[in-house]
Amino acid sequence: MKPERGPVRVALLGCGVVGSEVVRLLNGQAADLAARVGAPLELAGIAVRRPDRVRPGVDPALVTTDAQALVTRDDVDLVVEVIGGIEPARSLLLEAMKTGKSVITANKALLAEDGVTLFAAAREYGADLYYEASVAGAIPLLRPLRESLVGDHVHRVLGIVNGTTNYILDQMDTHGAGFNDALEEAQALGYAEADPTADVEGFDAAAKAAILAQLAFHTPVTAADVHREGITEVTAADVAGAKEMDSVVKLLAICERVPAEDGRNGGRGVSVRVYPAMIPRSHPLASVREAYNAVFVEAESAGPLMFYGAGAGGAPTASAILGDLVAVARNLVGGSRGPVEVTYAELPVLPMGETITRYYVQLDVADRSGVLAAVAEEFARQEVSIQAVRQEGLGEDAQLVVVTHRAPDAALSATVERLRKLDIVREVASVMRVEGEETP
Amino acid sequence: MKPERGPVRVALLGCGVVGSEVVRLLNGQAADLAARVGAPLELAGIAVRRPDRVRPGVDPALVTTDAQALVTRDDVDLVVEVIGGIEPARSLLLEAMKTGKSVITANKALLAEDGVTLFAAAREYGADLYYEASVAGAIPLLRPLRESLVGDHVHRVLGIVNGTTNYILDQMDTHGAGFNDALEEAQALGYAEADPTADVEGFDAAAKAAILAQLAFHTPVTAADVHREGITEVTAADVAGAKEMDSVVKLLAICERVPAEDGRNGGRGVSVRVYPAMIPRSHPLASVREAYNAVFVEAESAGPLMFYGAGAGGAPTASAILGDLVAVARNLVGGSRGPVEVTYAELPVLPMGETITRYYVQLDVADRSGVLAAVAEEFARQEVSIQAVRQEGLGEDAQLVVVTHRAPDAALSATVERLRKLDIVREVASVMRVEGEETP
Numbered sequence: 001m002k003p004e005r006g007p008v009r010v011a012l013l014g015c016g017v018v019g020s021e022v023v024r025l026l027n028g029q030a031a032d033l034a035a036r037v038g039a040p041l042e043l044a045g046i047a048v049r050r051p052d053r054v055r056p057g058v059d060p061a062l063v064t065t066d067a068q069a070l071v072t073r074d075d076v077d078l079v080v081e082v083i084g085g086i087e088p089a090r091s092l093l094l095e096a097m098k099t100g101k102s103v104i105t106a107n108k109a110l111l112a113e114d115g116v117t118l119f120a121a122a123r124e125y126g127a128d129l130y131y132e133a134s135v136a137g138a139i140p141l142l143r144p145l146r147e148s149l150v151g152d153h154v155h156r157v158l159g160i161v162n163g164t165t166n167y168i169l170d171q172m173d174t175h176g177a178g179f180n181d182a183l184e185e186a187q188a189l190g191y192a193e194a195d196p197t198a199d200v201e202g203f204d205a206a207a208k209a210a211i212l213a214q215l216a217f218h219t220p221v222t223a224a225d226v227h228r229e230g231i232t233e234v235t236a237a238d239v240a241g242a243k244e245m246d247s248v249v250k251l252l253a254i255c256e257r258v259p260a261e262d263g264r265n266g267g268r269g270v271s272v273r274v275y276p277a278m279i280p281r282s283h284p285l286a287s288v289r290e291a292y293n294a295v296f297v298e299a300e301s302a303g304p305l306m307f308y309g310a311g312a313g314g315a316p317t318a319s320a321i322l323g324d325l326v327a328v329a330r331n332l333v334g335g336s337r338g339p340v341e342v343t344y345a346e347l348p349v350l351p352m353g354e355t356i357t358r359y360y361v362q363l364d365v366a367d368r369s370g371v372l373a374a375v376a377e378e379f380a381r382q383e384v385s386i387q388a389v390r391q392e393g394l395g396e397d398a399q400l401v402v403v404t405h406r407a408p409d410a411a412l413s414a415t416v417e418r419l420r421k422l423d424i425v426r427e428v429a430s431v432m433r434v435e436g437e438e439t440p
Numbered sequence: 441m442k443p444e445r446g447p448v449r450v451a452l453l454g455c456g457v458v459g460s461e462v463v464r465l466l467n468g469q470a471a472d473l474a475a476r477v478g479a480p481l482e483l484a485g486i487a488v489r490r491p492d493r494v495r496p497g498v499d500p501a502l503v504t505t506d507a508q509a510l511v512t513r514d515d516v517d518l519v520v521e522v523i524g525g526i527e528p529a530r531s532l533l534l535e536a537m538k539t540g541k542s543v544i545t546a547n548k549a550l551l552a553e554d555g556v557t558l559f560a561a562a563r564e565y566g567a568d569l570y571y572e573a574s575v576a577g578a579i580p581l582l583r584p585l586r587e588s589l590v591g592d593h594v595h596r597v598l599g600i601v602n603g604t605t606n607y608i609l610d611q612m613d614t615h616g617a618g619f620n621d622a623l624e625e626a627q628a629l630g631y632a633e634a635d636p637t638a639d640v641e642g643f644d645a646a647a648k649a650a651i652l653a654q655l656a657f658h659t660p661v662t663a664a665d666v667h668r669e670g671i672t673e674v675t676a677a678d679v680a681g682a683k684e685m686d687s688v689v690k691l692l693a694i695c696e697r698v699p700a701e702d703g704r705n706g707g708r709g710v711s712v713r714v715y716p717a718m719i720p721r722s723h724p725l726a727s728v729r730e731a732y733n734a735v736f737v738e739a740e741s742a743g744p745l746m747f748y749g750a751g752a753g754g755a756p757t758a759s760a761i762l763g764d765l766v767a768v769a770r771n772l773v774g775g776s777r778g779p780v781e782v783t784y785a786e787l788p789v790l791p792m793g794e795t796i797t798r799y800y801v802q803l804d805v806a807d808r809s810g811v812l813a814a815v816a817e818e819f820a821r822q823e824v825s826i827q828a829v830r831q832e833g834l835g836e837d838a839q840l841v842v843v844t845h846r847a848p849d850a851a852l853s854a855t856v857e858r859l860r861k862l863d864i865v866r867e868v869a870s871v872m873r874v875e876g877e878e879t880p
Contacts, residue, residue, distance in 0.1 A: 138742030140588030148580030151762020302578030319741035322591020336776025
């Protein structure tokens, strides 16, 4: 445990739930961390907005409001950013790398919006840029994709990457609750924020999908490229319909390589999307309950893989940050560098309309002869093939449930639009995509 | 995709199922691999025992029987070893590192027997030593433990790390088959070898447990330190008994930090063991079917994590090797190095008798008054507390099922030995450890 060099000095930007946990671990595990790094880790300063707030376990002498000065200090080796948001986080990280510091960030919004700028700076200034904590909390996911699977050919990443929405959908599935009741309960228990927009509208999951797709396919993807639908319109009827199909509704982040017709290796492009969808209860993701996260990866040689764990929270996120901190500090002590992102593939991100999906459609229909034929005709008109139809109820309660085969999303949604206009269709009661089948 | 340097030249030792798949991927994915590494990967030579064997896709000009000459050639940058076994693999890897080459190995037996020598050589000669493929095939597991969780405090690793035995136990659970029938079926389907000893006696799992424990606890552990029991004595009655407990029998590799009574951070030592045990069906590992592998990790900050996938086979193992190959080649191109193993903790490996476990015991007993009291007395004598007792059947068929609370394994096994000698106990029909509960 003899350090072979002076301490590695760490600047921390932000000291909220995650930041204060990072401080606690740096202090509490100091001897272990020093042995693993080969040198002690030492806090050089902590930049906060409200310096007067009481922070148990934090040395007030380290606290500053001048983040800009902190990241450019000569006695700082590494910068950990847990402020979140685009600015000032981006400027501070760029400034840090420009002055020769490696950086660790948990900032998914920034990485998904402008990762390209950060990666370019890391390359230009020879800095390490690690960001395991930005997706799925403590679950080691980015390092496996970035390194373990780097010799493989990833076909698909299918994940539950937002704990709040998984909690809400799980409550709806377990107790038959409606969306609003489940949201209120999630808020009461601290799983959802007072303004839940980022979670329930899928913005958080979309940022993570962009980061995952970029790593999996070595191609630039931003949050704006991600087709995004939240869960606010998921109804108790949708969840009940899924149950009847022996399925469950999950908010999925889906990153898929779309095969080229000529069979060329990279594929025609990638599809990156976030939406609620039905998956069979037999799928490993179906049993992910409460606020847990899990990501299913399908690669050519590796086959199916799944990673499961706590996707958020102060301690799990801090665990991921500490892992990155030790890795970057080891690199510093050993005079080496971690992997640099490569986005050589430059595959196009395909529009949602070209994405191949399956639909579950539940219709309230008039109970008279010819209904099924008329409905089937609309699917056929868009060249959508039907896998199964089930008619339920009689008279006023007559319902038709249609599950399609795989078809372009544009054809499926056009079919649903036309069905809405049919006289014999009183209401399109539920439309839900169906996922979790074999690799396309 | 412009290479910035000459090709990275790779020597391959062994060209069986895994080796030939490595060759296929190196050739088939050449452009992608070059882009990810920053330089092309080129096969410099392939050492085999039988040079005349036909190997489709393998350039005969690369084949040699002189592995020793190959690993010391100046035009070789990296050595990939997929021979298996202790010698000549160890000598070849040491020779390679001595002459400045980084190495990648899938050799769990060697790592578990003499990892210390390999790690010391890697440190001494500044070589990278990567071995993701040695445990759980394509599942990224060692890199997460080695890097992602390196800032955390791992309490426990609980894994299904042998596909053959999981297939056999899954068949016994699903179809009520006996061990021998299930083994024969596994052999017919290619899941088990003609000589299944390494798998069914737990040697394979014990080697993997040693590797996992060493990484998780930063402490030296060899295969000889691992308490090992195989599955050959698991009976249909054991599996049926587990079912009645809403549990399932799995061959588990368990690496556990044993807390110190004074609460000190590292703990009193580590327990590393492989044996068949009951786990509740609600445990994530219980649903791992067929020949799949999964490893459950519990860490202080990260909480519970699970990694799931194909644990063996040519393609998955080759995927793990290619991931390591790209990482090591990137290091070479970038002039850096991967993490070096640290075993600073030097925690003792505790004997099995001191390990805290729970037992399930099923007894055929005489159906007369006082039986329960006599049995309970034996548990009490060893200070083993009973969690539940169930009496079943009458007369000749009278059975007693006892589930204990947690106790030292020595006390539990001593109790069972004494029960075997009681007049009123006709037979100890089943003894099985119970695992999969909360962190100790």
